[in-house]
Amino acid sequence: MTERARALLEYADDELILGWRDSEWTGVAPFLEEDVAFSSISQNEVGHARALYEIAARELGTTADELAFDRKPDEYRSAPLVEFRRMDWAATIARHVLYEAADEIRVEALKDSGDEEVAGLAAKMDREEAYHRIHAQMWEERLRGEPRFQAALDELWPAAVAVLPEELRPELAARTGRDLPSNSLLLAHERGSHAEEWPALWEEMTEVRRSVPGAAW
Amino acid sequence: MVTEDQVWQALRDVEDPEIPVISVVDLGVVRNVRVRNGHVHVEFTPTFLGCPALEVMRERMAEEIRALGAEPDVEVVLDDSWSTDRITPAGREKLRQAGFAPPTPRNATAPKLVQLQSDAFRCPYCGSTDTRLDNIFGPTACRSLRHCETCRQPFEQFKTI
Numbered sequence: 001m002t003e004r005a006r007a008l009l010e011y012a013d014d015e016l017i018l019g020w021r022d023s024e025w026t027g028v029a030p031f032l033e034e035d036v037a038f039s040s041i042s043q044n045e046v047g048h049a050r051a052l053y054e055i056a057a058r059e060l061g062t063t064a065d066e067l068a069f070d071r072k073p074d075e076y077r078s079a080p081l082v083e084f085r086r087m088d089w090a091a092t093i094a095r096h097v098l099y100e101a102a103d104e105i106r107v108e109a110l111k112d113s114g115d116e117e118v119a120g121l122a123a124k125m126d127r128e129e130a131y132h133r134i135h136a137q138m139w140e141e142r143l144r145g146e147p148r149f150q151a152a153l154d155e156l157w158p159a160a161v162a163v164l165p166e167e168l169r170p171e172l173a174a175r176t177g178r179d180l181p182s183n184s185l186l187l188a189h190e191r192g193s194h195a196e197e198w199p200a201l202w203e204e205m206t207e208v209r210r211s212v213p214g215a216a217w
Numbered sequence: 218m219v220t221e222d223q224v225w226q227a228l229r230d231v232e233d234p235e236i237p238v239i240s241v242v243d244l245g246v247v248r249n250v251r252v253r254n255g256h257v258h259v260e261f262t263p264t265f266l267g268c269p270a271l272e273v274m275r276e277r278m279a280e281e282i283r284a285l286g287a288e289p290d291v292e293v294v295l296d297d298s299w300s301t302d303r304i305t306p307a308g309r310e311k312l313r314q315a316g317f318a319p320p321t322p323r324n325a326t327a328p329k330l331v332q333l334q335s336d337a338f339r340c341p342y343c344g345s346t347d348t349r350l351d352n353i354f355g356p357t358a359c360r361s362l363r364h365c366e367t368c369r370q371p372f373e374q375f376k377t378i
Contacts, residue, residue, distance in 0.1 A: 033352040036362075040354035047267020047358075051295050120296035127300065127378035128265060128358070130327035135353050137330050 004115065005059045006077065009067065010191060011106070012052035013078035014163065016068055018099060019045030020205060021082060022092075030089055037135055044128045051121055065216065069209040073194070073202045080188070081159035083195035086152075093139045094152035098160035100136040101176055103129060105168050157181065162189035219287040224250045224257055227281040234273045235357050238315040241274055245303025248294060257287045262299040265358040265378075301377050312375065313341045318363070320375035328377055333361070340365035341372055348372075 001009075023042035029035040053064035060067070081099060086092060107129060110122035143149040158181040161169050173180045187193075208215050228250075231241045241247050241261070249260040259278060263271050275291050282289035301320035304312075309319035318341045324332075333353065337346040345367035352362040360373040 033354075033362075036352060036356070037354040040358055043267040043269075043358055044265065045267075047265060051266050054295070117296075123297035124266065124295065124299075127297075127327070130378070131353055131376060134328065134330045134333065138353070 002059065004118075005056050008052050008056035008059075008118070010077040010079075012049045012056060012067070013076050014082050014103075015045040015052065016049035017076075017078045017201070017205075018082040019043070019049060020201065021085065022096075024085070024087065025092065028087075041132055041135065044132070048125045048128075051125070055117060055121065065209070069206050070213075073199055076194070076198075076202070077191050078194070078198075079159065079163040079191055080193060080195040080198075081156065081163055083198045083201060084156075084159070085195075085197040085201070088148075088152075090143065090146060090148040091152040091156070093136075093143055094149060094156050095160075096132075097136045097140045098153065098156055098176075099163065100129070100133045102160050102163040102172050104133060105171050105175070106164060109168060158185045159189040162186055162191070219252055219255070219257065219282075219285045221250050221252050223285060224252065224259070224282060224287075227285055228259075228278060231274060231277045231281055233270055234277075235268075235270045236312070236315070236317065238311045238317075239304075239308050241278065243305045243308030243311065245305060245308070246274070246299060247278075248298055252287070255287050257282045257285075257289050259289065259291045260294050261291055262294050262296070264299060266295070267358060301375060316341050316372060317360070318372055318374040320377040323377050338363055338374055340368060340370065342370045343368040 019042040022038045022045065025038040026035055026042070029038055049068065050064050053067045057064050057067055081095060084091075084095065086095070107122050107126045111119050111126060113119050113122075157178055161172060161181060164172055169180055208217075225242065225247075228247055229240045229242050233239050233241065233244055244264065246262050246264060247259060248262055251258045259282070261275065261278065271293070275293065278291050279289040282291075300323055302323050304319065312319045318339060321336065321338065333350050338348050339346050340348050343365060345365055347366040348363045349366060350361065351364050351371065355362045355373055359376055359378075361376055362371060363374045364371050
């Protein structure tokens with residue numbers, strides 16, 4: 001697999017799985033506005049995943065659906081940060097804030113890349129992501145003084161750093177005012193390892209396609 | 218023989234299924250139409266990438282082209298050529314009349330929270346700019362929810378992207 005296809009799959013897997021996790025708040029968020037917000041954010045992230053999978057699929061001679069749903073659990077390249085299942089509002093917002101900060105740096109790098117197709121898609125995605133960042137910022141300001149939120153940020157920080165390739169990590173540390181974690185702390189969160197909730201999520205995500213191969217909806 | 222003008226005219230009958238007052242042409246998502254030997258190639262950009270109306274619009278455009286007796290090829294282009302600034306003046310007015318506040322013009326930089334909270338957004342019902350942000354997100358990806366302090370009407374505001 002080329003470096004390009006691998007990078008596209010990493011990004012697509014992150015967006016698909018985060019979209020899945022965020023959609024778990026539909027109907028049970030602390031209030032109605034957040035049901036709507038997290039549902040809408042999920043829809044955008046899954047839309048981004050589909051577009052990224054489509055570019056990767058053309059290169060790999062397959063389809064977006066096959067990439068999204070027909071791979072083995074250890075073939076997914078998602079960052080463990082997006083796989084965690086934390087039905088706790090403070091932790092959900094902490095992940096949202098950290099992911100959007102990392103994602104902003106990633107999408108900026110892609111917009112500036114020489115790959116015209118990927119840069120064009122990244123610029124389109126970024127228009128939508130601007131609203132995710134505004135939403136994250138609004139909640140960050142609201143929860144800033146809450147110890148549970150601060151504890152969740154500290155806990156998730158190493159996993160957030162591991163979303164980015166090494167060369168972009170110092171920028172995330174600079175923007176968030178945090179220190180980069182040691183390599184030993186990062187190890188469990190690097191791509192290739194998965195959160196302990198991952199097998200159950202994979203079972204759920206792929207259940208339909210495993211029951212009816214090739215199913216489309 | 219079908220002409221490009223006929224195709225553009227036919228596409229004016231294809232509505233956005235989530236906002237049936239506006240056509241794909243007024244929405245500015247049809248980027249190019251080319252006719253060659255009875256084949257009609259349409260380049261079409263999604264508004265939002267996760268928009269579920271995408272496939273419906275694509276299929277409806279193909280139907281309209283077949284009805285002209287031509288073979289459609291509707292290509293979805295995933296580049297950055299669409300922004301809400303592409304909505305035509307006629308399209309904006311149709312949105313407003315249907316109770317959707319049209320998007321504000323795009324700035325050089327991405328929108329910021331402070332702008333959504335303090336810029337002037339006009340109520341599509343009474344025209345007042347004394348409105349407040351209720352929710353950045355709304356019933357579809359492209360809309361936010363606002364509330365008019367003058368006529369006390371909640372309304373949907375198109376996001377600027």
